Amino acid sequence: MTTSRGSLRHFLLHGSLVTQIAIGLVLGVLLAVAWPAGGSAVGILGEIFITALKSVAPILVFFLIIASIAGMRRENKTSVRPILSLYVIGMLLAALVGVALSFMFPSTLILRDTAAVNAPGGVAEVLRNLALSVVDNPVHALANANFIGILAWAIGLGMMLRHANETTRDVLHDISRGVTGLVRMVVRVAPIGIFGLVASTVADTGFDALRGYAHVLGVLLGGMLIVTLIVNPAIAGFVMRKNPYPLVLTCLRESGVTAFFTRSSAANIPVNMELCRKLGLDEDTYSVSIPIGAAINMAGAAVTISVLTLAAAHTLGIHVDLFSALLLCVVAVVCACGVSGVAGGSLLLIPLACSLFGISPAQAMEVVAVGFIISVVQDSAETALNSHTDVIFTAAVLGAPDNPAELAARE
Template sequence: MSRLALHWQVVIALALALLAGLATTPDSRLFGVSVLAIYGFLGSLFLNALKMLIVPLIVTSIIAGVSGSGAAEGLGRLGGKTLAYYLTTTLLAVLVGLAMVNLVQPGVLDGVPAARSLGLDAGTGAALAKVADRDAGDLVEIFLRMVPPNIVAAAAEGEMLGLIVFSLLFGYFVTRLPADLAGTQRRFWEGAAQAMLKFTELVMRFAPIGVFGLVAKVVAGSGLDSFRSLAEFFFTVLAALAIHMFVVLPVLVRVFGRASPWRHFRAMSPAMLTAFSTASSSATLPLTMDCVEKRAGVSERVSSFVLPLGATVNMDGTALYECVAVLFIAQAYGVDLSFAQQLTVVLLALLTSIGVAGIPAASLVAITLILGHFGLPAEAIGLILATDRVLDMCRTSVNMFSDSCGAVVIARSEGERPLAQATG
């Protein structure tokens, strides 16, 4: 008998959490134990498991992805173009998300931070205190944290920027080793990355329990009013993803790829549907390569380099989602992030999205990391878990489509004529 799909388990857990939350109050007790404490325990256990994954998941994913991207010669002209494209589109995606979340302000209800209706008001003062001492100088210090004096201490203290930069450089220099040593290193890091993927999948099996505990606690404390703000967050993310996918990326295909965006949409439709249903860019990669080569007309030389690297480092939708989620939570706590602090969020979303594995819900790990950087409580991630599965499916489609657009743009720059039959 087949196991019920994870997203349906989460939906059922959400429904049960709503019923349990409405049936209990902050004073309810079960066998003498506070029901809210039980809900909190289940949610905290899941969040602790996510935090436990942060360092090994990001390090192994980045090193395995970079070191296995095609040896040192792959980081030449073609590699430079690919990385430039991926950094540009990811930055554009984050900026779209930044603009939308500031325009809509989903974390503010009727001019008031949503913390009270979300049951977060108890932690608002602490959150404000932790962020209050961060100013424009913090944006400068972020570059210093990219080169920590002690990489182990940086990882232990949650200063992940230095670890990300270290992992990128380590993966690159693995490609510079003699063939026998490079092969040994690549096999080790690929094995470690695969082990962490399975570990993450195990943790995500308990996501329904975590969703139940986190959502039931909010509903028991504040009722259904909390979901008005959550709905605004959901549609803010969807609107931002739609702008990036149907406006920004088609413009790049038209201007730099000199091809028809509509024809490219049609060519990539099988892979897009697979990415949406699986919420995994890694699982969709074989079909993505097939569509890019056979339906979009990109050479194997370009697609075999651009797409596998993109499945690891190009996460437009994920970076956009991280930015919107963090600013939504900051708004809900009444934390007014300055322009410099929002730029820090942009940079963190850009860098952490590189290390997010191409599996469902792995971006929750990165969001937890960014929240910690600003002193915002990781428990607030429970607010977005209820909608995460649907949004995960949408942002994975954006991630995959951006990879395919990159293949078209780079193929054109290499003298190829992808989608040559396009006329408009």
């Protein structure tokens, strides 16, 4: 009995979050079908989870971006700079793919808070709201979850603190780690929140919500496949001036599969470093570009942020013009670069992108909760795309070998 209790406790505290979310999702559906009144009653669990996310997200964005920018070092290795440029180009094109698919296959979500949104009336209003949000008082921005203002102040402070002494940067890093740890605690209870959210949603609306989840997941996975099999090879082929697919398929097999199951770009760094070594790349360069890529090269996150943001806009009846969509792509890239090291980290930055269209933090956090529901598959695919892309772009710049598959197979 003691052993069983210990195993259950270990599973709850340290077990796979994907497995727990899947269990919560299934139990929520079963409860809603078997006992609709009970499904509605446990909705409070979903509300608590969403409120907790809404509370911690502004602080996370603020300190994460400050610490990231303040800790940047000027890199003298000239080979790293073109790789970083490819990272940015790749993320921007990934966001464009997400936006294009969202316009072609618009997603509708079931949200509890469907209050009217003061949507921007056009390009001029978007720019006006953006400018006013940027210069908002930082305390007011944090208190009211003005993510554009938070982003602006965080970037500004981070740039200024790049010249601070090492101790100050270490303190910022420690604060960032502390906030990230707090977010991990909130994310750890995601299965309970998702159980309550799914149970109450299915009990109140039937299976329409699940169809909406499946549709947005299909758009996300479709976007990531396009980036993986078309966009990334096109970028690599343009740089290398030769067929990129032997390199792309090798990186998918050797790096992408591992990242899919570990769901962590950071944990996949040793795998990517070893693959670069087998490919005969310059160690002085890939020893820098691979760790940096694990932190900022987040094409999958750019797809996720753009697709879910536009799903929220479509659900709330907000018209998004071309200029606003392009601006969303830029914001999605900035958000993707600031993704935290926790499972579902890209989801926590969706409110920043949603704020472009006047979507309230409460509504945005409901979209984040939907993201956690589909993260059983979405987060794994996103990590696989993010991580193997680091090796592709590094090898493209340094000169990929003609036989990458044979070299990667070496012991």
